Amino acid sequence: MKLDIILAADALRPPLTGIGRYTFEVARRLTRHEEVARLRYFSMGQWLDDPLAALEKPPSENGSPAAPGPSPRERATLRTRLATSRMAVRVYCALTPMYFGWRLRGNRQSIYHAPNYIVPPFEGRAVSTVHDLSHILYPQFHPRARVDYLNLTLGPSLARTSHVITVSEAVRQEMIERRLMPPDRITAILEAADAAFRPHTPQMLDPAMQALGLRAGKYCLFVGTVEPRKNVERLIQAYELLPQDMRRECPLVIAGGKGWNSEAVHARMAKAQAEGWLRYVSFVDQRWLPALYAGARLMAYPSLYEGFGLPIVEAMASGTPVLTSNTSCMPEVAGGAAKLVNPLDVEDMAQALQECLGNEAWQADARAKGLARAASLSWDRCVEETVAVYRQLA
Missing domain, CATH: 3.40.50.2000 (Glycogen Phosphorylase B;)
Known part of the structure; x- marks a missing residue:
């Protein structure tokens, strides 16, 4: 029929x-x-x-x-x-x-x-x-x-x-x-994830990295609207607890529009950006978004609540390791391929961020598991x- x-x-x-x-x-x-x-x-x-x-x-x-x-x-x-x-x-x-x-x-x-x-x-x-x-x-x-x-x-x-x-x-x-x-x-x-989200060669990454002023493999990424549910303020607080050298070598990049009730977070982002360890990108051209994902050393997505959490799968499909929350649907979506943290515990998040950014063995394992998980969806x-x-x- x-x-x-x-x-x-x-x-x-x-x-x-x-x-x-x-x-x-x-x-x-x-x-x-x-x-x-x-x-x-x-x-x-x-x-x-x-x-x-x-x-x-x-x-x-x-x-x-x-x-x-x-x-x-x-x-x-x-x-x-x-x-x-x-x-x-x-x-x-x-x-x-x-x-x-x-x-x-x-x-x-x-x-x-x-x-x-x-x-x-x-x-x-x-x-x-x-x-x-x-x-x-x-x-x-x-x-x-x-x-x-x-x-x-x-x-x-x-x-x-x-x-x-x-x-x-x-x-x-x-x-x-x-x-x-x-x-x-x-x-x-x-x-x-859309098919555009996939691992990139250095040559594929270069135009986007130049356009966005970033270095491939040298930034931690968050993608999402800046609003209370996304927990961006705690992510910034956790990143501030990392060693200064790590923050400067691998700044936090926040890509997303200004959402509801986010004035205080934007003020904190402006301060961190002035200190040199955070980049805020409110608008990313469609051409550069897959490379932005693929060029990140880590995707940090400590949202307080999601129905699905599409950026988790988009990052995994791009070959980028993921840190996300241990609440709501996020463990289900990650399927055992991501580092899970308590999104309300800033110190727990900071410790996990440091481990994920600095541990090459974990990076390789998370990358392989993430690609397999994304391929199953x-x-x-x-x-x-x-x-x-x-x-x-x-």
Whole structure:
């Protein structure tokens, strides 16, 4: 039986990070999947022709970055404006479901897939991808308007959802523990790294290293939006405890846009940068991001909570050893290939950073294990398992 799929395309806009990357990788494989007879895109009450076209253009044509952080060209969207106004959230949640449902009418035989949590009123079968439950577990990590939005919409969305996909088993268990959905209606399907993330030769690294002013193998990298959940402040505190010679020889590079409630962290970063042992890069061109990963001596990702933690796998696929947290999904995603630390213990983190940066034997072992772990995860596998969920509903 051929499948008729409607894919919510709200997140298909530059820069492609997190949920946008997930939606993009799923969409472009569904377009050529032999079991999908028709794939249509729906976003904010509108039917879209081909939202992938602009995103697949070379960087010189669309200027979109792949690294976290807003592009200078990125326009404010309805969703970003909602994040700042609790009143706007309430109005949006009251008015849009009826309109979206009206626009989706007449598609009872289709399967609607919401890659970004929320399923609108829909008369056919629906799939929702839930990436994490941070708004429930750690509401302090988000603006109040975003917490309000998910609190108001997730419950009704799940009531309309036939099956939930989570991006890790950890999130699946969180949903089961909170009785948000019966276990047999939740499937964990892990994400993967793009093929662009791979080991680089010195010749491949050189253009990016020159463009970014870095030395290959001589920096420790963090990639992600600078916000409380990412734990960047403790990472900086831990790095400051390293021997001065190690910090100067191998500075900490933080690549990511300015997120919510991050003013104090940016002030600390500015101080460390002035002292010569930290580099902050708010925007990385798409051309240089894979080399930025591959050129790092270590990827440090001590986040407090993740649904998946894509930078962990992107670093491993690049042949870069990884240090990450021993909490939420991160041990599951790392699969035994990373150094795990208590993200709340600055001294524990500092000791682990020193060992990871200075131990050549550990580096070689972590590199080999990381490449094997990343190779076991692929977007093709992710989409095959997603199509299996569609098939079950059809």
